[in-house]
Amino acid sequence: MDRNQKIHCTVESCKFNNYEQNLCELQAIQVKPTPDCDTKKADESMCSSYEYQND
Secondary structure, three states: OOOOOOOEOOOOOEOOEEOOOOEEOOOOOOEEEOOOOOOOOHHHEEEOOOOEOOO
């Protein structure tokens, strides 16, 4: 895997989101399955590294 991989993110409420550059500022994220979801689409997973940004 490329060591310079970037994670693009548009979740403005996440404290790790750099909105101006559309990037996640974490070095790595944890992705986990969505419970009881079997759609075979992107909603079967979620970023479990998400933290709400306190203003």
